Amino acid sequence: MQSDTQLLISVSEFLWYEADLLDHKSYQEWLQLWTKTGFYIVPAELDETDYLNSVNLAMDDDEMRQLRVKRLENGESVSAASVSGTIRMISRIRIVESSDDQVKVRLAMTLNEMRHGVLVTYPAEVEYTLNRSADGFKIEQKVVKLLHTESYLRTVSFIF
Amino acid sequence: MLEENNLSTACRAASMVEEGRIHKQLYSDEAIFEAELDKVFNSTWVFIGHESEVPEAGSYKTAWVGRQPVILSRDRKLQLHVLENRCRHRGATVCEKRKGKSKSFTCPYHGWGYGLDGSLRGLPKEEEYKGVFAKSDMSLVNLRHETYNGLVFATYKKDIEPLEDFLGGAKKWIDLFVKQGGGYPLKVLGEHRFNFPGNWKIQLENTTDAYHFPIVHKSFISSLDDQTADIFDFLDGEGFVEDLGNGHSVMVMIPELTDLEENLDEPIPERFQKLAEELRQEGVAEPEVKRLVRAAHGTGFNLNLFPNVSCSMAFFRVLRPVSVSETAIHHVALGGEGAPEAFNRKRIRLHEHFQGPMGFGTPDDGEAWERVQKGSIAGPDGWIMVNRGIKNLHQSPDNNPAGEVCSETGMRAAYQQYKKMMSSTEDK
Known part of the structure; x- marks a missing residue:
């Protein structure tokens, strides 16, 4: 394994920034992290790879990401109003592939949510495709593989 | 005794349903819940799945009747079966996957193997059962099931009306x-x-x-x-x-x-x-x-x-x-x-x-x-x-x-x- 510490640091900085935005519900800034063509995907089957032709928990293109954020922000969703907060930890960050214009990253995440006084924990493996651009990384794809997928989720009114 | 208790509990629950209102206790009384499994879920046609979920010979999916685990499978002759997910030996589930394809279901505990129709096909050290039972008596329990327009239902109630009459x-x-x-x-x-x-x-x-x-x-x-x-x-x-x-x-x-x-x-x-x-x-x-x-x-x-x-x-x-x-x-x-x-x-x-x-x-x-x-x-x-x-x-x-x-x-x-x-x- 060839180590590229500088790349790991800049990728980690970007992903921690994203995690911080989401935990603090800075959704408008979060939308700016994406490419126009990017997809936010939460698969419903862990071994699925053809996301376009299979049922996912979320499969958001640019338009759906904006609608999802709007739903969380406009005060109309009673479940979104019940999310008192999320705290996510990301770790085990590994650069899987790296080229001049793209970096693929895999990491472990645990997201904790307090909902109606009950702590719910979501462990997940998250895979990123990040495009390099003049003003830093942009997310081309984010796939959140929740351990709960194999069993049953509680309803989710935040962004992983 | 349990049945008797269920019966009086079930009658109590029935009395909590009036024409335009139901008592809130129907949501939270544990004894009533247990009675419901018996009096409702074990006594009617329960939806198991859609035929297309088991499209080919060997396809299966796991499902439930109330709280009880069952398997919907399609055998080599393309017949559907709804089987209790319980080994006839010591009771372990024989299938834990949500869906898949298989030639058989094998109990992980002592290796009893069942066909897609639930029949007991083989078991290790079979000779010890000589004169004890016939393999044909030890199939996975088959539930009565019927299909309407692709929708598969099963029931524990043996003398229930045909599915079409129920629907x-x-x-x-x-x-x-x-x-x-x-x-x-x-x-x-x-x-x-x-x-x-x-x-x-x-x-x-x-x-x-x-x-x-x-x-x-x-x-x-x-x-x-x-x-x-x-x-x-x-x-x-x-x-x-x-x-x-x-x-x-x-x-x-x-x-x-x-x-x-x-x-x-x-x-x-x-x-x-x-x-x-x-x-x-x-x-x-x-x-x-x-x-x-x-x-x-x-x-x-x-x-x-x-x-x-x-x-x-x-x-x-x-x-x-x-x-x-x-x-x-x-x-x-x-x-x-x-x-x-x-x-x-x-x-x-x-x-x-x-x-x-x-x-x-x-x-x-x-x-x-x-x-x-x-x-x-x-x-x-x-x-x-x-x-x-x-x-x-x-x-x-x-x-x-x-x-x-x-x-x-x-x-x-x-x-x-x-x-x-x-x-x-x-x-x-």
């Missing part, structure tokens, strides 16, 4: 529901799985509750284009809820989407223009484009089949009682077997938009259901009201009682069936 007035609506394959056989495309901390009957009520839609699903409606949002503005429309007998009911929200093979000449709505264009590019001729686009919507009604499935507009919503205060739900997405990819893809995207634990609709439903469970604990006494529209009934063309689209006619139908079953003294 009765609901059959016509199943026939309409399966038309959303767009001219292709209906096919399961995938599913969402989630649970909520509440009683199963809260979910049973929800799929025949149009009244909540503009309130709970305001954020979903806001995410639609104006034309589609108008379609979902149905409370003042011509819709209705009809009691179909045996606890079944249909809630027609969008009457113009009752029969998806009618009105095929209507212009393609804005929201489906892109789909129509994709279909044309796939080489689909214009009449079929129109038929597929119309089917892509799904139907404009929810058909509630007592006790555990709703054919809900464009998908199956299957409930499973886990405990008195926990219910698991599967939202099963549907499309057409062999239909153009663009059609099935659009159906999947529409499913994801509203349904499932991360959809724009379901999380708000889940919040409301959870609140019902929590709130219903308040006070030593209290009732859940299901009397909306009870004085404004009319007779449907099929001579059934029907109310306005946002009436609670369907809930009353389900609860009267529940009452009948809970007060039954009949042996299984």
Whole structure:
């Protein structure tokens, strides 16, 4: 394994920034992290790879990401109003592939949510495709593989 | 003794169902929940799945009758079987996967192997059973099962009426529901799985509750284009809820989407223009484009089949009682077997938009259901009201009682069936 510490640091900085935005519900800034063509995907089957032709928990293109954020922000969703907060930890960050214009990253995440006084924990493996651009990384794809997928989720009114 | 207790508990539960209200204790009394498993789930036809979920010889999926694990399998002669998921030796489950393909089911404990039809095929050190039992007596327990238009049901009640008689007035609506394959056989495309901390009957009520839609699903409606949002503005429309007998009911929200093979000449709505264009590019001729686009919507009604499935507009919503205060739900997405990819893809995207634990609709439903469970604990006494529209009934063309689209006619139908079953003294 060839180590590229500088790349790991800049990728980690970007992903921690994203995690911080989401935990603090800075959704408008979060939308700016994406490419126009990017997809936010939460698969419903862990071994699925053809996301376009299979049922996912979320499969958001640019338009759906904006609608999802709007739903969380406009005060109309009673479940979104019940999310008192999320705290996510990301770790085990590994650069899987790296080229001049793209970096693929895999990491472990645990997201904790307090909902109606009950702590719910979501462990997940998250895979990123990040495009390099003049003003830093942009997310081309984010796939959140929740351990709960194999069993049953509680309803989710935040962004992983 | 247990049976006796269940009987008196069941009678107590039955007395908590009145014509227009049910006692709140029906959501939280553990003894009543145990009695329900026996008197309701073990005593009727329970939805297991759709035939397309086990398409080939060797296909299987695991499912439940009430709390009991079963396997739906298809054998080499393509016959379906519903098997208890319990080894006849020491009781271990013989299959833990949600779905798959296999030639047999093997118990992990001592290696007993069963065929897809449940027959015991082989076991290690068989000679020790010589003179003890015949292998043919030790098959996995087969449940009686029947299929209607692709929907598979099973039952523990041996002398129950045929499935078609049980479905009765609901059959016509199943026939309409399966038309959303767009001219292709209906096919399961995938599913969402989630649970909520509440009683199963809260979910049973929800799929025949149009009244909540503009309130709970305001954020979903806001995410639609104006034309589609108008379609979902149905409370003042011509819709209705009809009691179909045996606890079944249909809630027609969008009457113009009752029969998806009618009105095929209507212009393609804005929201489906892109789909129509994709279909044309796939080489689909214009009449079929129109038929597929119309089917892509799904139907404009929810058909509630007592006790555990709703054919809900464009998908199956299957409930499973886990405990008195926990219910698991599967939202099963549907499309057409062999239909153009663009059609099935659009159906999947529409499913994801509203349904499932991360959809724009379901999380708000889940919040409301959870609140019902929590709130219903308040006070030593209290009732859940299901009397909306009870004085404004009319007779449907099929001579059934029907109310306005946002009436609670369907809930009353389900609860009267529940009452009948809970007060039954009949042996299984």
